[in-house]
Amino acid sequence: MTFAVLRALHNIIGEALDDIEQVYHAHGQDAVAGNAEASYGDSDSEPTATTRSSLQAATCSPLKESRKSHRTSGHKSTLSIGSVNTVSKAYVSPPPSPCVASYNQTFSSMARTEPLDFPSLDSPCDPTCQSEILTSHPKVMAAINRIISACGQMTATVQAPFLTICDSTMGYHLPSCMRIVEAGNIVEVLRESGVEGLHIGVLSERSGIEASKLAHILRLLATHHIFREISPDVFALNRISSLMDSGRTTQELSEYQTTGRPELKYQGTNGIAAFVGLCSDEINKSSAYMTETYLLSTSPKVRGATEPTLTPFCFAFGTARRGIDYFGWLEGEGASSIEHHFDPGAEMGIGSVYSPALGITESFSDAHGNADLQSPGSTSELLPVENPNRFRLERFGKAMSGTGSWEAPGAVFNGFDWESLPPDSIVVDVGGGIGSTSMLLASAFSSPEGENRGLKFIIQDRSVVVEMGEKAWMDKCPELLNSGIAVFQVHDFFTPQPIRNASVFLLRVVLHDWPDDYARKILLHLREAATSDTKLLLADFVLPLACAETMSTDSGLEGIEGAQGVSAPAPLLANFGKASANVYWMDLTMNVMFNSQERTLREIVSLALSAGWKVVRVTHAPGSLFGHIVAVPVPVPTPRQGSRSLRNSVSPSKSASPSLTPLEETKKRLGISQDGENSSPEVDLSRRASVRCNTPTFGSRMELSSVKEALTRFGGGVKRYRGPGVLGRALASSPSTSKKTPSPLTILPSLYTSPSGLNITIASPLQEKASKSIKRHASLANINCSSLDLGPAPPIPTLPQLPTPLSPRSGFMDSFKNKLEGGSGSLSSALAPSHILRSPIRDSDSTTGPSHRRSDSTSSSMPTAKTVTRRASSAQLNQPQLPMGPLGSPLSMTVGRRVGGNSRLPRPNVLRFPGVDIDAQVEEAPSTVGNSPARTRKMSSVLAVAARIERGLSLRRPPPS
Numbered sequence: 001m002t003f004a005v006l007r008a009l010h011n012i013i014g015e016a017l018d019d020i021e022q023v024y025h026a027h028g029q030d031a032v033a034g035n036a037e038a039s040y041g042d043s044d045s046e047p048t049a050t051t052r053s054s055l056q057a058a059t060c061s062p063l064k065e066s067r068k069s070h071r072t073s074g075h076k077s078t079l080s081i082g083s084v085n086t087v088s089k090a091y092v093s094p095p096p097s098p099c100v101a102s103y104n105q106t107f108s109s110m111a112r113t114e115p116l117d118f119p120s121l122d123s124p125c126d127p128t129c130q131s132e133i134l135t136s137h138p139k140v141m142a143a144i145n146r147i148i149s150a151c152g153q154m155t156a157t158v159q160a161p162f163l164t165i166c167d168s169t170m171g172y173h174l175p176s177c178m179r180i181v182e183a184g185n186i187v188e189v190l191r192e193s194g195v196e197g198l199h200i201g202v203l204s205e206r207s208g209i210e211a212s213k214l215a216h217i218l219r220l221l222a223t224h225h226i227f228r229e230i231s232p233d234v235f236a237l238n239r240i241s242s243l244m245d246s247g248r249t250t251q252e253l254s255e256y257q258t259t260g261r262p263e264l265k266y267q268g269t270n271g272i273a274a275f276v277g278l279c280s281d282e283i284n285k286s287s288a289y290m291t292e293t294y295l296l297s298t299s300p301k302v303r304g305a306t307e308p309t310l311t312p313f314c315f316a317f318g319t320a321r322r323g324i325d326y327f328g329w330l331e332g333e334g335a336s337s338i339e340h341h342f343d344p345g346a347e348m349g350i351g352s353v354y355s356p357a358l359g360i361t362e363s364f365s366d367a368h369g370n371a372d373l374q375s376p377g378s379t380s381e382l383l384p385v386e387n388p389n390r391f392r393l394e395r396f397g398k399a400m401s402g403t404g405s406w407e408a409p410g411a412v413f414n415g416f417d418w419e420s421l422p423p424d425s426i427v428v429d430v431g432g433g434i435g436s437t438s439m440l441l442a443s444a445f446s447s448p449e450g451e452n453r454g455l456k457f458i459i460q461d462r463s464v465v466v467e468m469g470e471k472a473w474m475d476k477c478p479e480l481l482n483s484g485i486a487v488f489q490v491h492d493f494f495t496p497q498p499i500r501n502a503s504v505f506l507l508r509v510v511l512h513d514w515p516d517d518y519a520r521k522i523l524l525h526l527r528e529a530a531t532s533d534t535k536l537l538l539a540d541f542v543l544p545l546a547c548a549e550t551m552s553t554d555s556g557l558e559g560i561e562g563a564q565g566v567s568a569p570a571p572l573l574a575n576f577g578k579a580s581a582n583v584y585w586m587d588l589t590m591n592v593m594f595n596s597q598e599r600t601l602r603e604i605v606s607l608a609l610s611a612g613w614k615v616v617r618v619t620h621a622p623g624s625l626f627g628h629i630v631a632v633p634v635p636v637p638t639p640r641q642g643s644r645s646l647r648n649s650v651s652p653s654k655s656a657s658p659s660l661t662p663l664e665e666t667k668k669r670l671g672i673s674q675d676g677e678n679s680s681p682e683v684d685l686s687r688r689a690s691v692r693c694n695t696p697t698f699g700s701r702m703e704l705s706s707v708k709e710a711l712t713r714f715g716g717g718v719k720r721y722r723g724p725g726v727l728g729r730a731l732a733s734s735p736s737t738s739k740k741t742p743s744p745l746t747i748l749p750s751l752y753t754s755p756s757g758l759n760i761t762i763a764s765p766l767q768e769k770a771s772k773s774i775k776r777h778a779s780l781a782n783i784n785c786s787s788l789d790l791g792p793a794p795p796i797p798t799l800p801q802l803p804t805p806l807s808p809r810s811g812f813m814d815s816f817k818n819k820l821e822g823g824s825g826s827l828s829s830a831l832a833p834s835h836i837l838r839s840p841i842r843d844s845d846s847t848t849g850p851s852h853r854r855s856d857s858t859s860s861s862m863p864t865a866k867t868v869t870r871r872a873s874s875a876q877l878n879q880p881q882l883p884m885g886p887l888g889s890p891l892s893m894t895v896g897r898r899v900g901g902n903s904r905l906p907r908p909n910v911l912r913f914p915g916v917d918i919d920a921q922v923e924e925a926p927s928t929v930g931n932s933p934a935r936t937r938k939m940s941s942v943l944a945v946a947a948r949i950e951r952g953l954s955l956r957r958p959p960p961s
């Protein structure tokens with residue numbers, strides 16, 4: 001039986017490799033045919049000889065033959081990776097350094113002769129190259145996850161159990177080694193030395209770490225594939241370690257250190273080096289005190305603490321006694337009583353070490369983590385330093401900068417039926433940070449112009465954050481503030497919610513910062529301010545169980561749309577095991593640092609219910625563990641009726657007061673008085689906690705999102721757009737150059753599997769080049785475009801004049817046409833906004849023609865019988881504010897369940913979706929736009945619909961006849 005399991009795992013790996021190779025091969029072939037447009041990036045310059053040869057050398061033929069030989073030989077790579085010595089210094093570190101040769105320079109040439117290979121582990125990572133970008137292709141990511149999951153399970157099965165225990169228990173050396181490497185700027189030193197690597201003697205001299213110690217450190221990391229030992233004692237960067245490159249020169253780094261500003265290393269970077277430093281330093285040490293805190297402490301209060309002042313961090317760093325939590329410590333609270341200079345030699349290395357290099361005071365706690373060894377008077381000198389943890393504070397901020405993209409920004413479009421909200425509905429972004437999510441939504445669903453200006457947004461946060469947010473919006477989208485579409489409001493979410501007529505309360509990565517009692521207080525304040533129509537939208541990671549979810553009656557999940565989630569295929573662990581590790585790392589990080597947590601869906605449902613919110617729906621972006629959870633108001637349960645979570649976490653009152661409503665009673669138990677002030681003995685801690693969390697934490701968006709990026713990835717959900725503004729500008733802006741490279745910290749939709757394996761047969765007269773591009777676009781959307789009929793176009797009737805300009809997106813249309821006609825720029829980036837299906841007409845929208853209203857479905861599952869209808873008569877086209885087709889074209893498209901046989905095929909302009917038994921029909925519509933581009937626009941619309949169907953987005957019913 002075990003062999004059968006191992007074989008099954010082996011098959012999963014083989015099939016996943018096939019999937020990956022297929023995608024890479026298809027893209028390579030496409031490029032070979034001279035149509036090498038990058039899907040997320042572009043290229044127009046020539047490679048250097050060295051980079052070309054190196055990339056060619058590192059590129060192999062992922063052909064079927066080689067796949068076979070992989071399978072049959074079981075292990076042997078047939079790839080012939082060229083000598084690393086021929087690889088140029090083409091490092092692209094984040095941010096790119098001046099010595100970088102861009103990927104695009106090499107790709108356009110290389111791709112003509114070689115199919116595309118998967119990125120090599122042995123070469124530095126170039127996040128902008130096609131090969132690297134393709135790793136985020138949904139099909140590739142899904143396959144990668146299956147491979148990681150299967151390999152992890154296979155290793156655990158075959159490895160001697162004791163060795164697995166050693167890996168798990170002695171793995172503490174890994175973060176320690178990562179820390180010293182980051183702090184010693186080893187990556188930057190190695191980058192400057194080039195691909196030949198550097199002998200440990202030189203490396204030691206340049207980093208200040210003793211040679212033999214450093215060699216052993218790097219060898220451990222090389223053994224874990226994080227560096228390479230390319231010859232004895234000679235080390236070099238590889239795909240993994242190169243990501244930690246700050247891009248600074250070693251000279252700059254040494255200047256920062258000698259001037260006492262080492263944190264400048266992280267400025268303007270993608271945050272990975274800072275992230276490595278943070279995790280391997282404070283978090284690593286804090287985690288080591290989990291047992292002292294949760295188990296060995298003699299104090300039950302400590303063992304069961306939910307306060308941020310009694311975390312493993314507080315014991316590891318000796319702040320518990322002084323009631324200082326992580327943020328307080330970062331901000332230097334109590335610093336005046338802390339020594340800043342300690343001679344470790346005098347105290348046998350126990351105590352604190354002042355590190356001029358890092359600008360920090362390092363504290364060592366005793367073996368139990370209870371001693372605060374930084375107590376005053378134990379050392380020589382008290383320095384008037386304003387904040388001894390300034391370096392760590394700055395590093396924390398930079399480390400967080402990439403974590404906001406752990407959830408792809410546009411996922412929120414599909415997380416809620418935004419279009420169901422009437423105009424002027426108010427969305428309150430509670431603890432909204434600088435309002436990055438609201439900005440995306442406002443860009444898509446509001447317009448500063450016209451009478452109907454769509455949704456309104458109120459972004460609430462602490463005053464310092466509100467200031468930052470206002471500034472960011474004034475820089476990026478002032479019209480949204482000036483028009484009153486969005487306002488910032490200083491508000492403490494532990495006090496009563498001032499907005500009493502909200503349609504949606506949005507809480508994005510807020511609850512995971514708080515233990516249940518605090519989270520419940522936040523939710524209760526929102527519940528109290530809710531109308532019966534108000535919805536709560538929670539956006540957070542949802543921890544999967546490590547077994548398959550059951551919908552049993554005690555799960556609390558019955559009736560919740562989307563609760564079942566996606567399980568990995570057997571024999572993989574239901575949650576994809578190792579492939580999902582990151583969310584569990586996050587969870588325990590929140591635990592040991594803040595006594596907070598990520599939550600399972602069961603926990604979220606129970607927590608919400610205890611505060612009078614019933615979860616009705618959960619959606620995930622394909623393959624992502626980041627969820628959008630919709631809840632509606634229900635009566636707040638009394639503690640007696642309440643959920644397990646409420647009963648467990650709130651000490652029951654001796655006798656419930658009959659004169660109080662359940663909400664009042666619950667608030668009383670939680671220490672919230674009727675006027676909203678905290679009144680229980682918890683008050684101090686609550687206040688403390690609420691003022692602590694000034695600093696955005698894991699998952700917060702530290703900069704405004706790119707609207708374009710969000711729409712590119714998730715635009716299928718955006719259906720309402722009422723005029724120019726941020727979105728209009730984003731769409732009309734330069735067609736291809738402004739695509740933002742996703743942060744390497746981004747978790748892209750990862751466990752994606754196409755629910756249906758859609759095939760499209762497209763019959764339409766298209767220019768060959770356009771058809772190729774569309775095929776590739778379809779492939780990116782994981783749609784198998786099985787054939788494109790390039791037959792002759794049916795005759796086009798005489799046409800009325802189209803209004804000019806076509807729409808606010810005409811700039812975009814131009815770029816699209818330009819692309820089709822062979823101009824520069826990326827077709828795919830031009831196509832991307834085709835996912836933006838402008839809303840057909842709202843009932844209330846008298847100027848926009850007949851009502852084809854509105855979606856009945858908020859389902860995220862595959863559609864069964866759904867129809868999209870988009871109609872605009874030629875007469876309507878002459879009116880000023882007409883609903884245009886997705887690309888401004890006057891088209892009418894119907895997608896509906898196929899009834900009976902395939903009678904409509906092979907008529908031109910009819911699409912077939914065999915996987916889900918759905919046809920899409922594009923009706924001929926009047927157009928004066930040239931024949932081929934017009935058809936191509938329609939086709940792109942069709943693909944947009946196909947992508948929407950494939951993603952399980954809700955579509956529309958046909959108009960009432």
Ligand SMILES: C[S@@+](CC[C@H](N)C(=O)[O-])C[C@H]1O[C@@H](n2cnc3c(N)ncnc32)[C@H](O)[C@@H]1O
Binds near residue numbers: 695698
């Ligand atoms: C993890 S961040 C999330 C920010 C934002 N929702 C996002 O998605 O980027 C948590 C936010 O909660 C805010 N916050 C913390 N305590 C707060 C309080 N008592 N009242 C209002 N906001 C608070 C922080 O300032 C921070 O912006």
